[in-house]
Amino acid sequence: MKQEIIAGIILGVMGLCMLLLPPKTLWKITEKWKTKGAGQPSDKYIVIMRILGVVFAAVGGGLLLWG
Numbered sequence: 001m002k003q004e005i006i007a008g009i010i011l012g013v014m015g016l017c018m019l020l021l022p023p024k025t026l027w028k029i030t031e032k033w034k035t036k037g038a039g040q041p042s043d044k045y046i047v048i049m050r051i052l053g054v055v056f057a058a059v060g061g062g063l064l065l066w067g
Contacts, residue, residue, distance in 0.1 A: 004067025008060045015057030023049050 018026065026049060027041035 001067065004063045008063030008067055010060070011056045012060030012064065015053045015055070015060055018049050018053030019057060 023041055023046040027045060031041065031045070032038060
């Protein structure tokens with residue numbers, strides 16, 4: 001029971017961060033250092049981050065409600 005609540009909080013916060021922060025900021029924090037000379041994230045990266053944000057927030061909310 002307690003594990004589901006903790007996981008729900010973590011996933012919910014991650015999901016909200018992915019949805020509220022600009023994708024370019026997330027890309028600079030997590031991916032820019034891996035590439036040399038890359039100027040900005042691709043369109044696919046932006047779409048995937050938004051989809052994952054929705055999924056993480058939904059799963060986190062579900063775990064909080066039913067966990």
